[in-house]
Amino acid sequence: MGAASGSWSTSQLVEFLALLAEETDETAAMRAAVERVLEALDAAVGLLVAGGRMVTAVGLGPDTEPVDDLLAVARGGPDLVDVPGLGKCRAATVRLDGAGAAHLVVARAGADHFSADEMLLLRGMAWVLHLALRPLRTLGELNQRQRVLDEVGRVQHAIAQRAALPEVLDTVTESLLGIFGTELSVLYLADGDGLGIASVSATVVTTQSPMPTLKLEASIGATAYQLDAPVRTNDYPAQPYAVPQLVERGARAAMAAPVHENGAVVGSLVVVSFRADHTFTEADERTLLTFADQVSVAMSDARTLATAQHAFRDPVTGLPNRMAFLQRLERAVSRATAGSRAYVLFLDLDRFKLVNDTLGHAAGDELLREIGRRLRGCLRSEDCLARFGGDEFAVLVEDTSAETVRQLATRLLAELATPYRLSGEDVRVGGSIGIAAATRGAHTGDVLREADTAMYRAKQAGGDRLVMFEPSMHASLVKRVSLEADLRRALEGDELFAVFQPIVSxxxxxxxxxxxLARWRHPTRGVVAPLEFIPLAEETGLIVPVGRRMLAEACAQAVRWPGAPGRPAPSVSVNLSARQLHDPDLVADVRRVLDATGLDPERLVLEITESTIMSDRANAEERLRRIRAIGVRLAIDDFGTGYSSLSYLRMFPVDILKIDRSFVEGGVASRQGEAFLRTITRLTEALSLTAVAEGVETAEQARVLREVGCGFGQGYLFARPMPATEFPPA
Amino acid sequence: MGHSTDRDAGPAGTAAARGALRGPDPRLLVVFPSFGYDLAALLAGVAAQAPGVPVIGCSTAGGIGPGPALGTGVVAVGFGGAFDVRTGHATGLRDDPRGTGERVATALLPLPRTGNRVALMLTDALAGDQQEMIRGAYGVVGATVPLIGGGAADDMRMVTSQQFHGTEVLQDSVVAASLGSDGPVAIAVRHGWRRYSDAMVVTGSAGNEVHTLDDQPALDVYLQRLHAPPGIDRDPAAFFDFSLTRPLAVCRRGDDAVRHVLGADPRTRTLRCAGGVPKGASAWLMSGDAQSTLDAADGACEEAIGALDGVPLQALLVFDCAGRRAVLGDDGVVAERAVMGKRVGDAALAGFYTYGEIARTRGVNGFHNQTIVAVAFG
Incomplete structure (x- = not known):
């Protein structure tokens, strides 16, 4: 709630200012101000102290003793004060303006300190009070004073009504013309490369623009901005900062005041008179400063309102954000009953990153907005749709059944899958939805985690689907988490090792x-199957160190393998995952291992799957070429299961094609399968590639493979994976 | 402590006053009649029983006394010799709430010089800005005197209400009494509403009027999120019934300050609340049910009595919002009285269903909506 309460403070300041603007009497203004400060801070006693004397007091009853201790607080005395009838009170004090001797002192029952936010608000209110008192104090002449108050009131009304900022700024420049009877007033604001005109009001109607340029390097406005102080002249033409075009048109007197935002100078407010007899007085300068203060308030206010809305809204889609969603979920959980549950749908977009990368972030944002609109269109008005950031959305549906929510999820997926028109292109994205029930009293964090787990399952299963959370998933999640911890530990020790499966002619x-092939000897669970830990390693990124370890061990072993007489020593293949391929250190790692082990690069083969390459073609191609340049050979693993496009084989520096076991099985099952195998092997021949059949388990499969011209095979028919100590087999 | 359900005003006043004046040395009689009595006759009946005893009171949306507030009736509570009392009243609340607060508080001076003291204020909540009235009173009596009380009511007609001081029947006024005692006095405030909607930001408001929530017209947001029946915004009576159990809340120092939605302007699409809704504040729609309302009543009574630090309870005054009564329904009112009775035991219990509650215990803010205020005298 920090952001929201902080912004409330600013809103309170604006309301406070509007309230004080109504007061035309200084005593009443001070009293009203102290009361509002007490209300805002839940404090009981407030004093305005000037020159060591109490000017205004609120909360001290008729029979309360004079509170010297409170006066002492203004002088820096102890802030824990005993107030008769109230007991111990914590006091705080701030100066009314930067340098003056006036202080605002407040005291609240109890010893609790005022929070940082509260002190900020107190300082802000003291500042606003100072602003409000300035015109009341400095304007001597009654008529003029009333006019200024009316105009300040107009501006403050515009601020309080939350008029658009440009409109408020125009009110300021217009008001200045009225007050000073001048012909031109301009508000400059710094905009990165100079001062730009934010608002201009003029009574002189000419065919020219009233200001000659939009960027003034030297002008009275720029001077006030640079000096951070008011500048005033009644002999404008003689000044070094005079703008020739204005002088030509008869400018006689001018003044400028700096404009601040959060204490820093951000612009200046300028009035120019073209009348021969017009002079600006010191009082006029103070009035101008008052208006410059109003600009500051308006700007701070506009900015913090935006911040307040951001506290609960996703800025891209305008939907509630994670924080708002969690609050809503908390309520749903407290309301849910056995018969009427709430459900959380956690939706992760598939292929969104691709859109962002190819069409740019602006298109990505537009897509998110459109998705938000479409999803919203599928929901009831009481359902809550939120964006959690990135490509994650969440939906909360209350008072519903599992079946209805399942139907809703199906509808959401269908809606998502309809193509989007972006930057003139048809774009398709999909989504994975995980659903979890929010039962009464459940912990909101758990509900979200369950929906996330189910979503992850949906993604794992290929995406574009929905999965309902089941407790067994939780068990597997727990198992997964402990497995991950074990795997990290395994990497530090020597639990991971390689086994070798022969590939034969x-x-x-x-x-x-x-x-x-990687194996893991778990200290309590025995040898963990690769299918159990490799996907986990992939997900967690641990695959990179695992792969590095396998590469090092494979090379260290292979360098010891003797070659048969007259033939080269056997080479060794190591699998390369997508994560490893994207690892910028990959090429250096390979080079380092080869250097360290002394293995001939020609004897190392790195196996990559089609999908690994396709996931990041540009980088993959570049890295693979550099690896190939070292002399290491490359194999396509599981060929036929991915894109099955031979065109990329020409693009990538591939040497070996490993035919997936499903084709090997199919080759003996039907004539069509055999024909397919034949086509693949002929193509590899045409491309001068070596074909290796995977998963050869029967003599019949080996026969067919020989017949279609496949040179090499790997599988249980020839040998199971074996420990390094047993390799090469006799 | 006395009460009567006699529909005849004179005898009802007499019976209630007689019951309340059983103790010795009566110093103050506080009377809470249901709306509709002939107050002149009722007060004459009271005065006949209590010559010379100061009397204050107001019309209600149901008195809380020995029995639940279900129909016509009068509840009266007497404060005896242990209390140092002054009473007063001021009128002109609608036009000058602050001045009225100042004047009624000034009438209570000098304040009792006892160890503990409170100012009981019964106000015409249908007239003027009540927080401004409290500011005025606070400015006079200061931080050391807690202000307690409630808004006089007219049994949910929301048209007018009556206050009285002695035998003088007033409107547009505040009647008050300072109560000084050396025994402990403890105050507890609870509301029992729960956040119902997403957090919203008050993007446009002025004082008690809410213009926009999340940049959308406030009335539309309110109706839409609460699934209001169509056309209700053009039927003030129906809207009033609807909004009575669906207040707004704004976050204040970590607590929800509840704001009763008094009405709406179908043309400007704004909401009118019974309390300030500052721009930029986080706001929520609130909902409640009979159970949470009962829990709040029980919690307030327990807290106030518990804060007496073991000193036996003499009397408990309760100011319970009429909006909460609407949530409770008649069965709930019976249940609420039972909950209070359990906490109070043999001590006196008196109060009424209010239009707004007064409890200024810390800081200057003292006017509440949709809340229960319990004041325990030890």
């Missing part, structure tokens, strides 16, 4: 190479 049965 289908014609001769001779050993050609071996694929290194």
């Amino acid at each position: 289908l014609d001769t049965g001779e050993l050609y190479s071996a694929e290194a």
